[in-house]
Structures are given as structure tokens and as C-alpha cells.
Amino acid sequence: MSSDTAKRATFEGDTGDGYGTHRAVEPKGALPQPAWRLDNDFTRIFQGEVLLAVETLNIDAASFTQMEKEGDPTTIVLRTVAERGKQHNPVTGSGGMLLGRVVQVAPRGRPEGEVLAVGDRVATLVSLSLTPLRIDRIRAVRPASAQMDVEGEAVLFASGAYARLPGDLPDRLALAALDVAGAAPQVARLVKPGGVVVVLGAGGKSGILCVAEARRRGGPTACIVGLEASPRAADELRALGLCDAVVAADARDPGAVRAAVLGASGGREADVTFSCVNVPDAELGAILATRERGIVYFFAMSTSFTKAALGAEGVGKDVDLFIGNGYAHGHADHTLTMLRDMPAIRALFEKRYG
Amino acid sequence: MSSDTAKRATFEGDTGDGYGTHRAVEPKGALPQPAWRLDNDFTRIFQGEVLLAVETLNIDAASFTQMEKEGDPTTIVLRTVAERGKQHNPVTGSGGMLLGRVVQVAPRGRPEGEVLAVGDRVATLVSLSLTPLRIDRIRAVRPASAQMDVEGEAVLFASGAYARLPGDLPDRLALAALDVAGAAPQVARLVKPGGVVVVLGAGGKSGILCVAEARRRGGPTACIVGLEASPRAADELRALGLCDAVVAADARDPGAVRAAVLGASGGREADVTFSCVNVPDAELGAILATRERGIVYFFAMSTSFTKAALGAEGVGKDVDLFIGNGYAHGHADHTLTMLRDMPAIRALFEKRYG
DSSP: OOGGGTTOSEEOOTTOOTTOGGGEEETBTOOTTTOSEEOOOTTEEOTTOEEEEEEEEEEOHHHHHHHHHHSOHHHHHHHHHHHHSSOOOTTTOOOEEEEEEEEEEOSSOSOTTOOOOTTOEEEEOSOGGGSOEEEEEEEEEEGGGTEEEEEEEEEEOTTOOEEEOOTTSOHHHHHHHHHTTTHHHHHHHHOOTTOEEEEETTTSHHHHHHHHHHHHHHOTTOEEEEEOSOHHHHHHHHHHTOOSEEEOOOTTOHHHHHHHHHHHTTSOOEEEEEEOOSSSOOHHHHHHTEEEEEEEEEOOTTOOHHHHHHHHHHTTOOOEEEEOOSOOTTHHHHHHHHHHHOHHHHHHHHHHHO | OOGGGTTOSEEOOTTOOTTOGGGEEETBTOOTTTOSEEOOOTTEEOTTOEEEEEEEEEEOHHHHHHHHHHSOHHHHHHHHHHHHSSOOOTTTOOOEEEEEEEEEEOSSOSOTTOOOOTTOEEEEOSOGGGSOEEEEEEEEEEGGGTEEEEEEEEEEOTTOOEEEOOTTSOHHHHHHHHHTTTHHHHHHHHOOTTOEEEEETTTSHHHHHHHHHHHHHHTTTOEEEEEOSOHHHHHHHHHHTOOSEEEOOOTTOHHHHHHHHHHHTTSOOEEEEEEOOSSSOOHHHHHHTEEEEEEEEEOOTTOOHHHHHHHHHHTTOOOEEEEOOSOOTTHHHHHHHHHHHOHHHHHHHHHHHO
16 A cells, blocks of 8 residues: 555546446446445546545444444455445445545546645545445454554545545544534534534534534523433543533433433423434434424434434424535534644544544 | 224223323334334223224325335235234335224323314324224225225324314315325425425425425525426426426436436526435435535435435535424415315316325
């Protein structure tokens, strides 16, 4: 994975498109995210593609938890990538992102004025579920951060967002934060001063960023309730001093979630609830904790569309239900700046994921 | 299923709750929607329950389409209800709703002032996926409307919304419309005058209601584009005169959807896109047709949470993604009033679903 691999792929000319449909093998010509299998033959690259030497995979939390339950994540990742040409967990449907070094940039197709040079180290901001990937070897696995150090290659399409690794933050820290870069910007759009904000899975990576942004936007009059089942994560969250209450409740028990929220908020339902859990069946708890015409925002990749839709209907709750969009304008800068501005969160993330 | 069944269930006293957790058998004490299996022994009823003699099931469109592909819907429905105690399609996760006659109302637990009498005919406004159901016999199947006439019984929990059948509209028509009662009220909240509105599956039942409401809210300056793959449904939609353009495009082909929308709108992306298709893999088309910071509202029960979330991220589209909530305040009245106010839609629905 050193410079001897540079510029060794054949350029296939103007046959690719910006979204990567040219790499879909099954079905042919599909977009790469829904496609079952991608072409990960990197002896040639197409218009607008960037070939990366992969250093680290940051697996989506819901996906990693599912693989740990199923067996050995290393074996499962190798099998998935061999079968699908991408790390796209067939059970959870989710991926993650990666850190790599630019090996080659194909001519044409990338945005005007963009300067990406061989040797640059970047984190991809598009899901592994749509990123052509070949793994040659897994060198290390860090379950606490759902990261794997690997040798391999990947391709970023012309439309694929990325972030250059910042010089002032450790790589693994940046990678961990960028994996959930969409969280804080979405919270910033939805939280208003004085509201009641509930975060399920508040002690996890995206949960902490949600809580921090909710406090910034909601100010001292907001009531922020964090639910966290892990005692250790709950203690770490409490120590940050950002929540009005940190409550231990199982997000899968809707009655318990609602009772915990009402108990902590003086009987008020949430104006906005963010679900950042990494286990299935947390839809109804989030819905029952939220007021009529409030918002339930699901970041968790373990969320089921039908369970959320029919769950709200079943309990007659007129709430707006959002599918968490991992992309928002300027999300990478937003999230890295938070880490710089909030030393306590940076220290906790370094301890956990660094 | 006549009056001889009235008041024959034993009242179990104050052991039920309004959400129906007392009927969850697997897992015990779960909410009835996520539960795998419900107790459909109706020799006894619990606090707040209403026992109904079922006349007609209105199966969710995505579910019916899936069952037709798998085999014989009649056989599959009987198997599902026998296994799960509810019509909860294990593949799509969706249900539908039913029309029935009140056999018995358990004391206590129902909202103050509510008067529901034995013999009243009602449509349930909560999903079949959470409604305890027993089917004794299937009398007729109408694939065009995804309706089945059956003999059987069901229970409505205290929290379960319902609508009395209106005297001035035929039963089957009312049932068909109430099945998608959530659609129009949600459209009314999101469409503004002069905007570009796209509806995928616009010639279907919920699609037509979305188009009609979008025209009412958007006025003559709105540009409303309906996509419909079935030529016959497209013709019927065109004849309503509500769309600026009705385009034949496969909602599963994202590039084709985007091209069709831009071609019909003078190059403008949608401010709001509603997905009302009944097939999987339509997430990306809806996302690609929508402008930055626009809204994509997924009514389709065939929508995948991860495909929508990671799809938007993968193409770098900063849009708000909504999970369609089948419940909204006053949705039944809203939708039935539309049918009364819009005779052309009523006539089309009577022809198709009456």
C-alpha cells in the first residue's frame, strides 16, 4: 500500500458517471447503494473516480452490533466484501465510512477547481454501502470504536463527498466523528430555545453530538433528557454536564421510555426526539415520548420504516417522523469544529475512539 | 356473524391497557404492532376493547402486491393470521385496515363521551399489523382494490382510532379512501402555492389524493408532475385534469425519474416529492427529483429506511426525508370530505374500488 501502487490503474475514459452506475454489476447499471454487487476491479478506473489505498474502516454502529451478535465481525466483513464488492451489511442495510490515501485521480468528472493530490489522506463522507471496496488483509479490529485497520483499495465516485483529514486532530478521532457528521447539523436545524429535547442512545457517538448541539441551540432554558442503557456511557455523558437528566432506560421498552422522559421533564413530552440507538425496536419509545405535532428524528440505521410509520398510526400520534439524512451542507466542518470548540467532548472521543 | 354473537365474550376486567399490550403473546407485554404474535381469543375481552364482526379487509397495497408475487393472497393471508393473530405481512411489515360491525363494547377505558353502540358499522383507522384478528372464512377477493370480504372477528383497543361509516358514501368506497386517510392531510401541510410538486405512483389511490390536495393548496401557479407507470392509471389521472404533466416512468429507475420530472417542470427540481408507489427501490428516484433543502415524503410502505437515508447521503443531497405517518388529526373527515367535494375523484374511486 505504498507509492508503488500509484498510477497503476488503466483509465477507462469517459464511460463512468458521477454516481457510479458504471460499477454496478448486479443489477447492471443500478445506482451503487441499492445494487447487490459492485465491480471492485481496480486495475482500471473510470472518469471522475478517485482510487484510495484504504487504511481504516469505520463500520456503522448498528451494523457492527449486528455482526457481533451473528459471529465474528472480521469473518463477516471479509465475506460481505467478497460477495458484494462493498461493505454493505445485508441484514442492517448499512455500511460506515473509511479513511484512506489517494493513489490515483482519474481525469475529468470531478468538480471544478477541486484539488485532490496523490498522497492526500481523506475520509469518505458517503456510505460504505455504495463504495466499491477490496480488502486484502485485516490488520486490527477495535470493537469499542467499530473500526478495523485494513489493507485494501476503494474508489470514490465523482459525486462522493469526502473530507481531508485535519492536521490538528488525530486521524482516528476525526474518522469517528466524521462517521456521524450529519447528526449535529440536523439537530441545529430543529432545536429551539426552551424546548424539551430527548435523545435515545445519548451516550453513544452520535448521541453525544446531538446532546451537545441541542444544548448550544436550546440554551439554558431547554430541557435535555438523555436516555442511555449502558451505565458506563451514562456516567460519561453525565460528566459532560450537558443534559438536565441522564436516565437509564431500555429504548426498546416504549412504556419505560415514556415514563423516564416524563419523570425527568416535569411531565412534559418532547418537542423533538432524536433516536441514536444501535438496536432494533426503538421506534415506539421515541414516538410515545414526543408531543402531538412534535418531531421524531431517526438517526439509527436499525430503524424500521414500517415500524415507525405504523407505530405512530397505531397509537394515534400526530408527529413528524424523519429519516436521518447523513448528509447536510457543510456537515464535516460543522462536526470537526465542534470537537475543537468543546474540549470535554474531544477528550471523551479521544479516550473512546482515538 | 349476526346478533347472536352479541355480548357473548367474557369481560376480563381492568387488566387491559389502552395500547393493547395485554394481547401481545410473543413477546409477552410488547406493543401489538412490533409483537410477532397477538392473542386472538375473543371469547373474552379486556377493558376498553371493542369486539367487531369483520366484513371486509382492505390490505395495504404494497403488501397485496408482494403477496400476489409470492403466490395466492388468500392462502397467504389465512396463514399469516393463523400464525400471528393479525394480518401483518412479515415481508413488507405492513397491514391495511378493516370494516366491521360492533358486537360488544367492553366497559371503561374508552374516551369520555364516546358513544359506540352494538351494531354500528366502523372502519378501523389503525393498521391491521396491530389489530388482533381471527378469520373463519374468506368469501371474496377483489384484487383491483386489494379488498377481501371475510367472516371473522377483530378487536379495537381503547387507543385505536376508527371512523363510523358515513351514510352518504358507499361502504367500499369509504373503506378504500379511509385506508389512505393520512395522505391528503400531510400534503396540505407541506405544499405551498407556486411550488413544484412531484408524486410518484400518482395514479394509485393515495397518489390521486395527494395530487388533488396538492392542487388545492398549490393553486394554479403550482407545477404538479405525476409519475405513473401503468398506462391505464395514467390515462385516468390525466382525465382528472389536476396535473400539469402525467409522465410514464418507472419509479425504480432514478435517472429516468429525474429526467422525466425535469422535462415536465421546465428544468426545475421538486420542492416536495411524495412517494406513493407500491414497489421497493423507489427511494433514489424520489431523492434525485427533489431540490436541495426540499422535502421527500415517503407514504409507500415498501420504502426502506436505510435505502432512503444512505441513498440521500450517497448522492450528497441535503433533503428532509419523512416517514409517512398514517395518522393526522381529523384525517378521516378530511379525506371523506374531499370525496364529497370532488365528484370526479369520487366517480373514479367508485369505478375502481366501489
